[in-house]
Amino acid sequence: MTPDARPAKGPLALSPELRQAARRIAQTEHLLVAMDFDGTISPLVDRADEARPLPRSAAAFAGLAALPRTTTALISGRALASLRAVASPPVDTLLIGSHGAEAWLGPGSAELALDEAQRRLLAEVRAVLEEIVEQAPGTLLEDKPAGVVLHTRLATDDVAEDAVAAARSVLQDRKGVFLKNGKRVLETSVVNASKGEGLTFLRQITGATAVLFAGDDVTDEDALGRLESGDVGVKVGLDFTQAEFRVEAPAHVAELLEALLQERSLVVAEEEPGTD
Numbered sequence: 477m478t479p480d481a482r483p484a485k486g487p488l489a490l491s492p493e494l495r496q497a498a499r500r501i502a503q504t505e506h507l508l509v510a511m512d513f514d515g516t517i518s519p520l521v522d523r524a525d526e527a528r529p530l531p532r533s534a535a536a537f538a539g540l541a542a543l544p545r546t547t548t549a550l551i552s553g554r555a556l557a558s559l560r561a562v563a564s565p566p567v568d569t570l571l572i573g574s575h576g577a578e579a580w581l582g583p584g585s586a587e588l589a590l591d592e593a594q595r596r597l598l599a600e601v602r603a604v605l606e607e608i609v610e611q612a613p614g615t616l617l618e619d620k621p622a623g624v625v626l627h628t629r630l631a632t633d634d635v636a637e638d639a640v641a642a643a644r645s646v647l648q649d650r651k652g653v654f655l656k657n658g659k660r661v662l663e664t665s666v667v668n669a670s671k672g673e674g675l676t677f678l679r680q681i682t683g684a685t686a687v688l689f690a691g692d693d694v695t696d697e698d699a700l701g702r703l704e705s706g707d708v709g710v711k712v713g714l715d716f717t718q719a720e721f722r723v724e725a726p727a728h729v730a731e732l733l734e735a736l737l738q739e740r741s742l743v744v745a746e747e748e749p750g751t752d
């Protein structure tokens with residue numbers, strides 16, 4: 477078990493302020509519950525394909541997805557295929573993948589298509605990273621439709637730092653290549669996108685009247701920065717954030733989703749007598 481996967485220490489209770497915010501947002505006309513995946517719904521683990529949602533989070537998220545006037549979404553850095561494989565999202569959950577470069581909004585959604593120049597550039601980026609990984613024990617690559625991730629979680633700190641520095645020095649000024657820092661990863665992409673754009677897009681297409689977003693990583697700040705008055709933003713972990721609320725670990729996210737499910741169920745049951 478990695479340190480990030482350990483159960484949170486101390487009581488799991490949400491702060492009274494966050495509980496109150498969940499109660500308030502549950503009253504909104506159309507609620508969008510948008511969640512980051514790794515480090516938020518799922519604890520961080522050493523191997524990306526072994527990440528899974530906490531069962532309590534998955535159950536509460538599925539409960540929310542089944543409610544009227546409530547849309548669930550995942551906004552992830554993962555490729556859509558990888559996100560589906562590890563998250564097994566409820567069937568109607570909207571998906572933003574590759575940090576906003578990919579979107580699944582239902583059957584028939586357009587797939588991300590790169591042009592010839594982007595495909596060539598992506599191959600070049602991969603070749604650069606392959607060479608680095610060969611020299612850096614414990615590092616590995618993850619492919620996405622528009623990018624490649626350099627993972628360093630299984631490398632020593634020195635090796636990880638050198639590998640990321642080497643990749644940055646070659647790629648950071650390369651036109652058309654976009655880099656993002658993540659937790660023990662350097663993300664590369666040939667498409668410029670962000671979770672902020674993803675969140676704004678989801679708000680528009682769902683007509684949501686309020687949004688709850690939670691995320692743990694620096695890339696989630698793009699989404700947190702797009703929240704508006706009446707929305708609820710939650711940072712998972714102790715790093716710097718612009719979010720109004722903070723919880724310590726994914727186990728607290730489960731508790732938040734359960735609280736929201738309870739409140740929202742009461743609201744929709746009152747207004748729509750047929751709903752449990």
Ligand SMILES: O=P(O)(O)OC[C@H]1O[C@H](O[C@H]2O[C@H](CO)[C@@H](O)[C@H](O)[C@H]2O)[C@H](O)[C@@H](O)[C@@H]1O
Pocket residue numbers: 512513514515519520521522523524525527551552553554555618625627629658659660661663693
């Ligand atoms: O936006 P997210 O859903 O949080 O995805 C961000 C990246 O998550 C994955 O990497 C992170 O989680 C791995 C599994 O827990 C961990 O091993 C790695 O160190 C983390 O950075 C995923 O592999 C990336 O593609 C995502 O962009």
